[in-house]
Amino acid sequence: MNQENKDCYVVDGKLALPYQYFAGRTGSRFLISLRDKKKIFGVKCNKCDKVFVPPRQTCERCFENISNNWVELSDTGEIVNFSVVRYEGKHLPRKPPFVLALIKLGGADTPMTHIVEGIEPEKVEVGMKVKATFSDEPTNTILDLDHFEPV
Amino acid sequence: MNKKHKKNRNVAIIGVGQTVYSSHREDVNQPEMIHEAVSLALKDAGLTMDDIDCVVHGNMELFEMVHQPDMWHTIGDGAYGKSAFRLTTGGTTGATLVSAADNLVASGMYDVVMAVGFEKLQEGHTTGGITNMADPLWTRHLQTGALTGATASYMIQEFGEERAKRAAMKHRIDMDKHAVLNPNSHRSFGLDYDQMDDLIKNSPQLAGELRLIHMCSQSDGACVVIMASEEKAKKLSNKPVWIRDHITIHREENFSTMFTYDMDERDPTTHRVAAERLFERNGIKDPVEYFNVFEMYDPSSWWGLDWLRDFFLLEGDEVLTMVESDDFKIGGKIPVNPSGGVTSANPIGATAMIRVAEAALQVRGDAGGHQVPGEVNHALASGFGGTYWTVLFMLEKNLDWQKGEQ
Numbered sequence: 248m249n250q251e252n253k254d255c256y257v258v259d260g261k262l263a264l265p266y267q268y269f270a271g272r273t274g275s276r277f278l279i280s281l282r283d284k285k286k287i288f289g290v291k292c293n294k295c296d297k298v299f300v301p302p303r304q305t306c307e308r309c310f311e312n313i314s315n316n317w318v319e320l321s322d323t324g325e326i327v328n329f330s331v332v333r334y335e336g337k338h339l340p341r342k343p344p345f346v347l348a349l350i351k352l353g354g355a356d357t358p359m360t361h362i363v364e365g366i367e368p369e370k371v372e373v374g375m376k377v378k379a380t381f382s383d384e385p386t387n388t389i390l391d392l393d394h395f396e397p398v
Numbered sequence: 399m400n401k402k403h404k405k406n407r408n409v410a411i412i413g414v415g416q417t418v419y420s421s422h423r424e425d426v427n428q429p430e431m432i433h434e435a436v437s438l439a440l441k442d443a444g445l446t447m448d449d450i451d452c453v454v455h456g457n458m459e460l461f462e463m464v465h466q467p468d469m470w471h472t473i474g475d476g477a478y479g480k481s482a483f484r485l486t487t488g489g490t491t492g493a494t495l496v497s498a499a500d501n502l503v504a505s506g507m508y509d510v511v512m513a514v515g516f517e518k519l520q521e522g523h524t525t526g527g528i529t530n531m532a533d534p535l536w537t538r539h540l541q542t543g544a545l546t547g548a549t550a551s552y553m554i555q556e557f558g559e560e561r562a563k564r565a566a567m568k569h570r571i572d573m574d575k576h577a578v579l580n581p582n583s584h585r586s587f588g589l590d591y592d593q594m595d596d597l598i599k600n601s602p603q604l605a606g607e608l609r610l611i612h613m614c615s616q617s618d619g620a621c622v623v624i625m626a627s628e629e630k631a632k633k634l635s636n637k638p639v640w641i642r643d644h645i646t647i648h649r650e651e652n653f654s655t656m657f658t659y660d661m662d663e664r665d666p667t668t669h670r671v672a673a674e675r676l677f678e679r680n681g682i683k684d685p686v687e688y689f690n691v692f693e694m695y696d697p698s699s700w701w702g703l704d705w706l707r708d709f710f711l712l713e714g715d716e717v718l719t720m721v722e723s724d725d726f727k728i729g730g731k732i733p734v735n736p737s738g739g740v741t742s743a744n745p746i747g748a749t750a751m752i753r754v755a756e757a758a759l760q761v762r763g764d765a766g767g768h769q770v771p772g773e774v775n776h777a778l779a780s781g782f783g784g785t786y787w788t789v790l791f792m793l794e795k796n797l798d799w800q801k802g803e804q
């Protein structure tokens with residue numbers, strides 16, 4: 248096998264491409280509330296009786312426009328599932344080991360993914376109550392909600 | 399929701415070609431690697447490129463950092479001067495290519511269509527590509543890419559730590575034992591069951607209880623499937639394998655709602671919905687009984703174990719009992735992934751097509767060392783993509799299922 252690769256040349260390259268992503272009105276409103284008021288909002292589909300967070304313009308299921316049905320959510324929620332991330336990667340938000348959890352906020356039907364800190368990873372449990380910690384400096388991203396900590 | 403699907407005309411798989419799957423292919427560039435699989439498929443079908451009316455080509459976006467690969471692969475796939483389409487639907491790409499080719503032939507637009515799926519994961523940055531499928535606003539900063547410990551966590555909650563972990567590892571070793579029999583496998587370790595306790599404890603943890611040994615590899619390779627109309631297939635092939643039906647269940651890309659919207663009332667997965675609808679409209683009451691083999695897109699052993707419940711419509715702990723009873727092994731009640739499956743080779747844009755191709759080889763009796771014993775009349779093959787979507791195929795040796803329909 249190695250013999251077959253003798254004198255086979257490999258060209259190295261690297262791409263680093265900037266991009267923009269336009270958040271749209273619905274996404275922007277969520278981020279502005281998060282940044283300026285430290286409040287978390289979801290949108291409710293009345294037809295499906297589901298509250299989505301993060302918000303979206305249309306319900307995936309029934310395709311109704313739900314972007315004006317804002318509902319304020321609690322900044323406290325319950326861990327419905329989690330992983331202790333143990334491998335290192337540039338795309339990861341923290342150095343391993345750290346906890347990524349699915350957190351269902353009070354008033355929401357969809358869990359949202361976020362970091363859980365302030366507890367040993369080994370001690371995190373499903374059903375644990377956690378509270379949002381907001382970032383000190385605005386980032387204008389979902390990371391204005393910096394992480395969650397056990398209540 | 400389950401509209402009656404009736405093909406305009408029957409379509410058969412008449413040729414299959416696969417490269418060897420491996421971590422490095424420095425000896426060939428992309429079109430050269432594709433050319434290997436194309437040549438093998440043409441040889442298998444006894445055709446030349448003159449017989450091919452249309453080429454459908456696909457792989458993962460961003461993975462090799464190549465724009466318009468279908469264009470520069472023309473010298474490898476022979477599409478010069480022909481109709482050609484490019485499709486990319488994430489992990490399901492390979493199965494979507496076969497779906498599309500089947501539709502193109504069934505429609506009457508083309509008589510013979512060649513589907514080409516490839517990936518050279520070694521050339522690009524897989525995690526870079528995969529993490530870019532996450533929404534830049536909500537989850538791009540808060541995800542682990544393809545690695546998720548969530549299913550392990552759910553199964554451990556449901557069945558208890560000891561039994562769930564042992565079943566996942568048993569399944570992993572079963573798949574490796576199949577992979578050893580397949581000369582195209584990228585990874586075949588020669589694992590044995592006495593290593594189970596050691597692997598459960600000591601294989602490095604990636605995310606939660608998802609360990610390195612459970613996870614698929616990054617592979618290089620290409621797969622080609624040639625499909626023809628009934629009239630052509632009967633003329634050209636001694637062993638046509640009929641594409642009875644296929645279904646695609648799509649959904650939003652969303653990492654947070656990947657497993658469900660509502661944790662108290664978990665929704666059926668796209669796999670379960672696909673299986674229920676496909677079997678219902680084809681009158682399949684008991685898939686374990688009906689099918690003789692299943693080639694499943696199983697990116698990790700935890701997912702493989704969990705998803706078998708959905709595809710076979712199993713309830714409670716049936717799946718665990720079946721793994722424990724060797725039901726999914728070659729020679730078992732319903733062999734799963736005699737090829738070794740995705741944990742043995744994962745050239746992603748080809749992976750879901752390899753499932754269909756391997757299922758077709760089983761129906762023909764041409765799978766070589768990993769051929770399952772006994773007659774294979776009915777085969778199932780699945781594709782999986784992203785944060786859960788599904789393509790599911792039913793293949794048949796004979797056209798006799800249609801008697802009841804007419």
